[in-house]
Amino acid sequence: MAHSDNSSFIHVGGIVDFNRENRSERRLPGEQVKARPEPVSAAIVNYREHLQRSHDRCASGRHSARNGYSPLVLGSDQRHCQQHGDYTAYSHKPGIWSVCEKCLQASDAQQRRASMQQQRQVQQAALWQKRLGRAAIPARFAERNLQNYRPTCAAAEQALRTCQAYAQEFDAVLKTGRSLIFCGSVGTGKTHLAVGIARHIMDAGKQAVMSSVLKAVRRIKESYRRDSPHTEAELIQEFVEPDLLILDEVGVQFGSETEKMLLFDIINGRYEVMKPSILISNLGLAELEHYIGTRAMDRLREGGGKAVVFDWESYRRVV
Structure with missing residues (x-):
């Protein structure tokens, strides 16, 4: 019996389904019907090309089910999902069937969460690099923290x-302006522990700045140039504003009266607004007090300030 190409299509609710037959077959009594593939007519080929174009448009976002576009359905089949139960699968392209919609939604949600997590990690890394740059922590110490400090005695x-407690209680430290002094032998981990404190509080959103005294003094002296856009008070304020200031290599400078005066201005400025400081020096405690002056030392002691003396053997010699 001759049939036109269009007679092999059944239109149901705007969906073209060519997997169902709408024609009768002549067969002998008791003869079973053998499943045969539908003839691939020119019309079907055209539809397939149309489907591919529709698929490409959907992939590019030009058409989607969300904006009311429904691509041509070639067939449907009842299938079972082990996780969500029965569902209807649709074929929009020969040999390709839709998966469980709930599984697809869960997969999309998981991908979105993974993408958001990756974006957060990238943003956090960028923020951390920005904080490190603002903190002026030297590259050699950028990876130092309280967790990887290895005490030798x-x-x-x-x-x-002492440093762990100081970092963990930093909110309380900010209320009193309690400072720390690290003094003693070289190679004992003074800078390592100071940077570890800085990293801990920066993780909590606080600002820390590290500078050698020599760099701080040079920075402030830039205001003495005739063409300087900043005053001395403005540059001193740069060292007063951070939540924590770490001043390294105290006592390495020549110790002129101008340098001592500028160092006192920084310490006193932070003392007045109750901002804690950490001073690092290779001098002994008595020598350090003689260098920075009694007034500066008294301000560092106030509010429960502590001096930690690093008098053990150099870590560099041990390793």
């Missing part, structure tokens, strides 16, 4: 515990 363990 009981005194070093006590110094670590």
Whole structure:
């Protein structure tokens, strides 16, 4: 029996389904019907080309189910999802069937969460690099923290515990302006622990700045140039504003009266607004007090300030 190409299509609700037959077959009594593939007519080929174009448009976002566009459905089939139960699968392209819609939604949600997590990680990394740059932590110490400090003796363990407590209680430290002084031998981990404190509070959203005294003094002296856009007071304020200021290499400078005066201005400025400072020096405690002056030392002691003496063997010599 001759049929036209269009007679093999059944239109149901605007969906063209060519997987169902609408024609009768002549067969002998008791003869079973053998499933045969539908003839691939020119019309179907045209539809397939149309489907491919529709698929490409959907992939590019020009058409989607969300904006009311529904691509041609070639067939449907009842299938079972082990997680969500029965569902109807649709074929928009020969040999390709839709998956469980709930599984697809869950997968999309998971991909979105993964993408958002990756974006957050990128943003956090960029923010951390910005904080490190603003903190002026030297590259050699950028990866130092309280977790990777390895004490070599009981005194070093006590110094670590002091720094851990200081970092963990930094909100309370800000209320009193409590400072720390690290003084003693070279190579004992003074800078490592100070940077570890800085990293801990920066993780909590606080601002820390690290500078050698020599760099701080040079920075402030830039205001002495005739063409300087800043005053001395403005540049001193740069060292007063951070939540935590770490001044390294105290006592390495020549110790002129001008340098001592500028150092006192920084310490006193932070003292007045109750901002904590950490001073690092290779001098002994008595020598450090002689260098920075009694007034500056008194301000660092006030509010419960502590001096930690690093008098054990150099870590560099141990390793």
